[in-house]
Amino acid sequence: MSARDEILALDRAHVWHPYTPAHDESAAPLVVARAEGPCFWDVDGTRYIDGNSSWWVATLGHRHPRLVRAAKTQLDSLSHVALGGLTHEPAARLASELAATMPGHDDPSLAADRKLRRVFYSDDGSTAVEVAIKLCAQYWAQNAAAGAGALRQRFIGLSGAFHGETVGATSVGGIDAFRAVYGPLLFDVLRAPSPSEPEGWARSFAAIERALREHDDIAAVIVEPLVQGADGMRMYGAEFLRALRAACDRADVFLIVDEVFTGLGRTGTFWACERAGVVPDVLCSAKGLSGALFPFAATIVNERVYEGFRGGRDRAFLYGHSYCGNPLGCAVAREVLAVYRDERVLENVARIAPRIERAFAALQERVPSLRRPRALGAIGAIDLGDSGYLADAGWRVYTEARARGAYVRPLGDTVYIAPPLTIDLPTLDELLEIVGESVAAALG
Numbered sequence: 001m002s003a004r005d006e007i008l009a010l011d012r013a014h015v016w017h018p019y020t021p022a023h024d025e026s027a028a029p030l031v032v033a034r035a036e037g038p039c040f041w042d043v044d045g046t047r048y049i050d051g052n053s054s055w056w057v058a059t060l061g062h063r064h065p066r067l068v069r070a071a072k073t074q075l076d077s078l079s080h081v082a083l084g085g086l087t088h089e090p091a092a093r094l095a096s097e098l099a100a101t102m103p104g105h106d107d108p109s110l111a112a113d114r115k116l117r118r119v120f121y122s123d124d125g126s127t128a129v130e131v132a133i134k135l136c137a138q139y140w141a142q143n144a145a146a147g148a149g150a151l152r153q154r155f156i157g158l159s160g161a162f163h164g165e166t167v168g169a170t171s172v173g174g175i176d177a178f179r180a181v182y183g184p185l186l187f188d189v190l191r192a193p194s195p196s197e198p199e200g201w202a203r204s205f206a207a208i209e210r211a212l213r214e215h216d217d218i219a220a221v222i223v224e225p226l227v228q229g230a231d232g233m234r235m236y237g238a239e240f241l242r243a244l245r246a247a248c249d250r251a252d253v254f255l256i257v258d259e260v261f262t263g264l265g266r267t268g269t270f271w272a273c274e275r276a277g278v279v280p281d282v283l284c285s286a287k288g289l290s291g292a293l294f295p296f297a298a299t300i301v302n303e304r305v306y307e308g309f310r311g312g313r314d315r316a317f318l319y320g321h322s323y324c325g326n327p328l329g330c331a332v333a334r335e336v337l338a339v340y341r342d343e344r345v346l347e348n349v350a351r352i353a354p355r356i357e358r359a360f361a362a363l364q365e366r367v368p369s370l371r372r373p374r375a376l377g378a379i380g381a382i383d384l385g386d387s388g389y390l391a392d393a394g395w396r397v398y399t400e401a402r403a404r405g406a407y408v409r410p411l412g413d414t415v416y417i418a419p420p421l422t423i424d425l426p427t428l429d430e431l432l433e434i435v436g437e438s439v440a441a442a443l444g
């Protein structure tokens, strides 16, 4: 038996794959042996371009040499200790360095208590959101104005939003295919239409304003800034975020931005909310934050939120994961931030963005039945139809692309790319060419 067949036999017998039907016989998974830069190789040595940065984490490509070195160096002195009553250099320095990247950190007109300076570490995007939810709920539980009516523990979320997999993150999420089966397990969230609707964001904003006016129990509004990723790269304008920030201020409700996908340069600025000039109260980061080396996440909050927990044990945030502030994750995340600075990664995004935009616009000329070509930063997307997440056509494109040497997993009817931000132009052009040919072949 070849190594590939042996691995596949064990896999088939024992591994449960995410977002995959059980006993899926349609296509055996690729058996990946190695990854580097924008590509990975299977056990037979065939190369594939990683068209989605392995579910959006490899923003600096795979195994960036500086990140690998940082991890190895850290491993030689300290791999883990608890963060309760203990601290270490990587956690302390990373928190300070993250604070210095936050939107508004250098804005003298921004009140000191609105600066995002306090970092709570966790494990992945879902837990970064879970932390945000619990922090806001507890803040209002212990800081509501005297005589305030209802307990402020309700959230406003958007249709089409994705915030992760835990029950809390699923509750604030707004993709029916991921929610329906859990029914009453999910807590009640006030839902506004997606701001990415073709009619524009005004309807979504009006619904949020109405909810803020009619309900006195709102803790926070949570959004993915500018791009609703998992629902098919649905994009909306910066004006929505600005209007939302102002509405949250008027109602004195927290604004949580989930930058798990959009952060670290994906949309062209380091954080997507910078494009709108908006400073949130809480910002969630994960995925690219640890450069596709380890699961690692941070929830960064402003001083006002942190001050709401001042006091005795009874006011503390009684929350923390086993690997909270893991030194390996912190050390690698520090190096990630340094690589963005030293290698001018955002300049490469500016270089590749127009090519992606042109290629997706050209796709529609090639196959006129395609809809809504769109692009932002290092994201390009197009819809094959309107059949939603469980549609088939995207998978035909996936199969065609795989045969041509690219990993282009669809989001239902949406075909998209979100390659490593460090991708070189020849490899990017090759990827775009494969996407074009694969779409034409699948729909032709």
Ligand SMILES: *Cc1c(COP(=O)(O)O)cnc(C)c1O
Residues within 6 Å of the ligand: 124, 125, 126, 127, 129, 162, 163, 164, 165, 224, 229, 230, 258, 259, 260, 261, 262, 286, 287
């Ligand atoms: C992927 C994602 C999450 C969840 O992150 P995990 O690391 O998969 O738990 C949360 N929010 C957004 C916007 C995401 O794209």
